[in-house]
Amino acid sequence: MFFRSLLFLTCMLIQHSGAQSSCKELKTQRPDLEDGLYTLRASHAQEHGEEYQTYCDMTSDGGGWTLIASIHENNLKGKCTVGDNWSSQQGNKYNLPGGDSNWSNRKTFGHIVSVTEDDYKNPGYYDIDAASLAVWHVPNKTPMHQWKDLSLLRYHTHCSAWEEHGPNLFQLFTRIPVKHGMGRCQINNGPSISIEYDQGDDDVVRSLYGTATRVSFETGYISFRAINTDRSAFAICSGTKPTGCKPENHCVGGGGYVTLQPNCGDFSRFDDTDATFKASTAVSEAALLLFYN
Amino acid sequence: MFFRSLLFLTCMLIQHSGAQSSCKELKTQRPDLEDGLYTLRASHAQEHGEEYQTYCDMTSDGGGWTLIASIHENNLKGKCTVGDNWSSQQGNKYNLPGGDSNWSNRKTFGHIVSVTEDDYKNPGYYDIDAASLAVWHVPNKTPMHQWKDLSLLRYHTHCSAWEEHGPNLFQLFTRIPVKHGMGRCQINNGPSISIEYDQGDDDVVRSLYGTATRVSFETGYISFRAINTDRSAFAICSGTKPTGCKPENHCVGGGGYVTLQPNCGDFSRFDDTDATFKASTAVSEAALLLFYN
Amino acid sequence: MFFRSLLFLTCMLIQHSGAQSSCKELKTQRPDLEDGLYTLRASHAQEHGEEYQTYCDMTSDGGGWTLIASIHENNLKGKCTVGDNWSSQQGNKYNLPGGDSNWSNRKTFGHIVSVTEDDYKNPGYYDIDAASLAVWHVPNKTPMHQWKDLSLLRYHTHCSAWEEHGPNLFQLFTRIPVKHGMGRCQINNGPSISIEYDQGDDDVVRSLYGTATRVSFETGYISFRAINTDRSAFAICSGTKPTGCKPENHCVGGGGYVTLQPNCGDFSRFDDTDATFKASTAVSEAALLLFYN
Numbered sequence: 001m002f003f004r005s006l007l008f009l010t011c012m013l014i015q016h017s018g019a020q021s022s023c024k025e026l027k028t029q030r031p032d033l034e035d036g037l038y039t040l041r042a043s044h045a046q047e048h049g050e051e052y053q054t055y056c057d058m059t060s061d062g063g064g065w066t067l068i069a070s071i072h073e074n075n076l077k078g079k080c081t082v083g084d085n086w087s088s089q090q091g092n093k094y095n096l097p098g099g100d101s102n103w104s105n106r107k108t109f110g111h112i113v114s115v116t117e118d119d120y121k122n123p124g125y126y127d128i129d130a131a132s133l134a135v136w137h138v139p140n141k142t143p144m145h146q147w148k149d150l151s152l153l154r155y156h157t158h159c160s161a162w163e164e165h166g167p168n169l170f171q172l173f174t175r176i177p178v179k180h181g182m183g184r185c186q187i188n189n190g191p192s193i194s195i196e197y198d199q200g201d202d203d204v205v206r207s208l209y210g211t212a213t214r215v216s217f218e219t220g221y222i223s224f225r226a227i228n229t230d231r232s233a234f235a236i237c238s239g240t241k242p243t244g245c246k247p248e249n250h251c252v253g254g255g256g257y258v259t260l261q262p263n264c265g266d267f268s269r270f271d272d273t274d275a276t277f278k279a280s281t282a283v284s285e286a287a288l289l290l291f292y293n
Numbered sequence: 294m295f296f297r298s299l300l301f302l303t304c305m306l307i308q309h310s311g312a313q314s315s316c317k318e319l320k321t322q323r324p325d326l327e328d329g330l331y332t333l334r335a336s337h338a339q340e341h342g343e344e345y346q347t348y349c350d351m352t353s354d355g356g357g358w359t360l361i362a363s364i365h366e367n368n369l370k371g372k373c374t375v376g377d378n379w380s381s382q383q384g385n386k387y388n389l390p391g392g393d394s395n396w397s398n399r400k401t402f403g404h405i406v407s408v409t410e411d412d413y414k415n416p417g418y419y420d421i422d423a424a425s426l427a428v429w430h431v432p433n434k435t436p437m438h439q440w441k442d443l444s445l446l447r448y449h450t451h452c453s454a455w456e457e458h459g460p461n462l463f464q465l466f467t468r469i470p471v472k473h474g475m476g477r478c479q480i481n482n483g484p485s486i487s488i489e490y491d492q493g494d495d496d497v498v499r500s501l502y503g504t505a506t507r508v509s510f511e512t513g514y515i516s517f518r519a520i521n522t523d524r525s526a527f528a529i530c531s532g533t534k535p536t537g538c539k540p541e542n543h544c545v546g547g548g549g550y551v552t553l554q555p556n557c558g559d560f561s562r563f564d565d566t567d568a569t570f571k572a573s574t575a576v577s578e579a580a581l582l583l584f585y586n
Numbered sequence: 587m588f589f590r591s592l593l594f595l596t597c598m599l600i601q602h603s604g605a606q607s608s609c610k611e612l613k614t615q616r617p618d619l620e621d622g623l624y625t626l627r628a629s630h631a632q633e634h635g636e637e638y639q640t641y642c643d644m645t646s647d648g649g650g651w652t653l654i655a656s657i658h659e660n661n662l663k664g665k666c667t668v669g670d671n672w673s674s675q676q677g678n679k680y681n682l683p684g685g686d687s688n689w690s691n692r693k694t695f696g697h698i699v700s701v702t703e704d705d706y707k708n709p710g711y712y713d714i715d716a717a718s719l720a721v722w723h724v725p726n727k728t729p730m731h732q733w734k735d736l737s738l739l740r741y742h743t744h745c746s747a748w749e750e751h752g753p754n755l756f757q758l759f760t761r762i763p764v765k766h767g768m769g770r771c772q773i774n775n776g777p778s779i780s781i782e783y784d785q786g787d788d789d790v791v792r793s794l795y796g797t798a799t800r801v802s803f804e805t806g807y808i809s810f811r812a813i814n815t816d817r818s819a820f821a822i823c824s825g826t827k828p829t830g831c832k833p834e835n836h837c838v839g840g841g842g843y844v845t846l847q848p849n850c851g852d853f854s855r856f857d858d859t860d861a862t863f864k865a866s867t868a869v870s871e872a873a874l875l876l877f878y879n
Contacts, residue, residue, distance in 0.1 A: 082382040106700040114399040375675040
């Protein structure tokens with residue numbers, strides 16, 4: 001009785017102390033863990049690491065996926081206004097080509113429970129070294145216990161394809177900044193990485209974007225820092241690899257300046273006034289949840 | 294000595310683990326607890342619940358009141374600008390009729406110590422099932438240990454009156470959204486619930502609002518989703534039940550669009566340019582603290 | 587073996603419970619502690635104090651320095667826009683002379699890991715009674731383990747010079763608000779306190795500001811609430827004591843209104859259009875980290 005009590009204490013302490021720095025570490029130690037909230041402790045911070053609670057997907061593809069960010073459009077008509085954390089909250093400004101620069105800094109924002117209702121970024125974004133990425137498109141306002149089931153689309157990077165571009169988005173976007181004027185369309189785009197679908201397929205990807213947009217990408221990829229005709233940059237093209245020069249219609253998270261108005265914003269030109277270029281309502285009203293493994 | 298030390302460890306662990314999800318649960322287990330900060334753990338989140346610190350009123354009406362939100366006007370001249378979390382931070386926009394939608398989502402913001410200096414919303418807002426509500430009007434910048442004593446007005450819902458409208462504000466405002474264009478003045482207003490005063494009375498309520506406004510409400514109620522002449526919605530009328538169609542002068546937390554300028558904002562038109570409609574300085578410079586029991 | 591395990595448990599608990607309210611208390615109890623992140627618990631909050639993680643400098647001048655705030659300019663061209671927490675996020679407004687008032691309230695913001703990428707303020711700002719202050723100018727985006735080494739300038743207040751003005755910035759700026767219209771240049775300025783350099787010297791201070799600005803200050807001081815010709819107020823002049831009436835060129839953190847455009851913002855007029863008044867790029871692209879001891 002006495003020793004059991006002591007053992008119980010020890011377990012609680014270990015769990016609470018957040019000695020693990022990723023869901024993968026947790027899963028390795030305790031293979032029986034289920035999807036849900038866990039406390040992690042950042043490992044790269046010196047001395048004592050920063051603690052944070054986040055969601056672990058402990059069951060897809062062997063489990064161990066750490067939710068590290070979400071991209072949510074709070075106001076598709078608001079162009080680089082409050083809430084556009086992944087582009088800019090300063091308006092569309094030529095003299096601020098990188099906007100809020102959150103793709104390549106250590107700022108964190110949002111709260112784990114409301115990642116389908118607000119932009120989100122936790123210390124895992126820059127702290128964890130990832131062997132692969134996963135993305136879920138989850139309809140806005142979906143509660144946590146339904147994120148996985150109600151996703152429009154879920155996928156992860158193919159085999160070890162991410163490894164040469166990582167180890168995480170912080171470092172990728174430090175090397176290739178999401179900034180206006182960094183290069184030319186197609187020529188200076190970042191990498192496109194092939195993906196495996198966990199929910200959905202190529203047809204679902206196509207259905208997310210405008211009919212006229214579909215001719216300007218290939219499906220089956222996740223792409224980074226896509227550049228358009230006007231040298232504006234977009235951070236992530238989800239499910240797609242741009243073959244043309246209009247990534248503003250299917251990529252998210254632009255820099256601080258997009259030449260043609262009104263294009264600035266987390267979901268840039270998903271609300272194109274031309275109905276054939278306009279993204280689907282489903283993808284426009286869903287958050288992208290980003291995971292590391 | 295040894296066993297005492299172990300017992301001490303156990304107590305600290307239990308306290309820290311925040312096993313309780315409301316101040317009411319804490320109070321039930323330990324009736325001697327006093328007003329102050331406690332750590333709670335949200336119960337509805339799956340697996341491991343989200344932890345947060347908040348203030349418990351452990352003594353009014355039997356105690357067990359959890360502070361779950363505050364509504365604070367940071368700039369009465371700023372109309373739906375930064376800091377207007379309970380209306381909109383996107384400006385007054387017809388195409389964003391629900392504004393920031395924070396009455397009916399799981400976004401959280403602010404910090405417990407500064408609820409009289411900033412808007413505040415914690416996970417209790419959507420997590421706790423409440424049998425009753427309480428509201429305190431606390432002058433801006435009042436420190437925590439004086440919130441209760443310096444309140445202009447304190448009251449809670451009468452007997453079990455809240456039960457048919459709950460179990461919390463998140464669910465109430467999911468059913469009846471705070472949004473422009475949802476219905477007509479009086480006809481589509483939400484419920485009005487009778488209250489019992491803990492500090493102040495009907496006369497104090499009247500004194501908070503403009504002399505010309507007083508003829509457009511009854512005292513002794515808290516009302517939800519009041520609609521005005523122009524189909525704009527206001528979340529909470531504190532101490533009042535609108536009998537007319539000008540709730541913008543005594544209700545707080547509008548949606549994202551208010552037809553007549555300049556009305557958009559957390560405290561909407563408390564700064565009416567007509568001195569007879571203008572709310573008192575006392576209520577305009579006080580935050581509303583919201584509690585569940 | 588058994589007792590060692592129990593002892594270990596006790597240590598972790600004490601560390602985690604954050605019983606200490608400042609790095610100085612921690613250092614006094616455990617003189618061997620090194621620079622890094624620690625959990626503190628605010629002492630002034632009643633009953634249970636608010637817990638927070640922050641950085642302790644445990645080695646400079648005997649150690650025990652608690653990081654309590656940082657002032658970071660996110661957009662020098664953005665004048666009192668989103669991110670200008672230490673001046674105003676409401677635009678340059680005559681009717682909001684104190685701007686966001688964060689120098690004299692208990693609002694907290696930002697995250698400890700990203701203090702060189704965003705404004706930061708923790709509960710220590712108002713909770714800790716300080717015997718002295720220290721300031722570091724750290725280039726933007728510098729990671730935590732290099733803050734100290736890569737600082738442009740580091741200094742602390744001389745001997746007990748702070749004691750008559752404290753015990754902290756919250757109380758100082760409650761007594762002398764950072765607000766437009768509070769008095770006249772020079773006559774109503776707040777205190778200037780002499781400093782000792784930990785890194786850098788008078789020449790480094792001069793090099794930070796414009797050549798034409800250097801004739802309007804003395805070096806070797808930190809000054810508070812400097813007022814300019816137009817009765818606008820600036821919170822902190824780092825390394826300097828204004829002798830003229832143009833503190834907007836070398837002081838940070840203004841109130842909500844600065845007469846001459848475009849001057850409103852956390853770093854006010856560091857981007858003067860006159861190159862001889864313009865501050866150096868080095869100081870414009872560095873955050874000020876504030877410590878208490």
